[in-house]
Amino acid sequence: MTAAFLDWPQGTFASKLEKIDDKLKVTREVDGGLETxxxxxxxxxxxxxxxNEPRYATLPNIMKAKKKPIKKLTLSDLGVDTTPRIEVLSVEDPPTRQAGVVLADVDQLIVKLKEGGHI
Known part of the structure; x- marks a missing residue:
């Protein structure tokens, strides 16, 4: 959604990034292997x-972080506009599916398919 609002290209699920001039080469894993x-x-x-490999905090750094003051900011302090940009027109449940039927043999299957107009 972010890429659509900004009208920018997107690279999803990147496992490797390379910058080449003003372009990015994005490699990602798909079912059949790698896609670039x-x-x-x-x-x-x-x-x-x-x-990336995550960095884990050490105990001394955790203790230092606990002592640092936390400055609280409001959205107006940051100049963030929170007016809604998306309008929800409706929310509906998908149509219910018909229950399946267990058939004894292939002949019954062919009869049911013909009745349903599938063959």
Missing amino acids: IQIKMPAVISADLRL
Whole structure:
């Protein structure tokens, strides 16, 4: 949605990124292997777990962080506009499906398919 609002290209589930001039080469894992795309910048990228190795905080750094003051800001302090930009027209449940039928043999299957107009 972010890429659509900004009218920017997007690279989803990136497991490897390379910057080539003003373009990005994005590699991602798909069912059949790896897919590589090239997109212009600026772009919206979503990362896969394999993109980076997380850093874990050490106990001394956790203790230092507890002592630091937390400055609270409001949205108006940051100049953020929170007016809705999307209008929900309706929300509906999908149509219910018919229950399945267990048939004894192939002949009954052919009769049911003919009755339904499928063959």
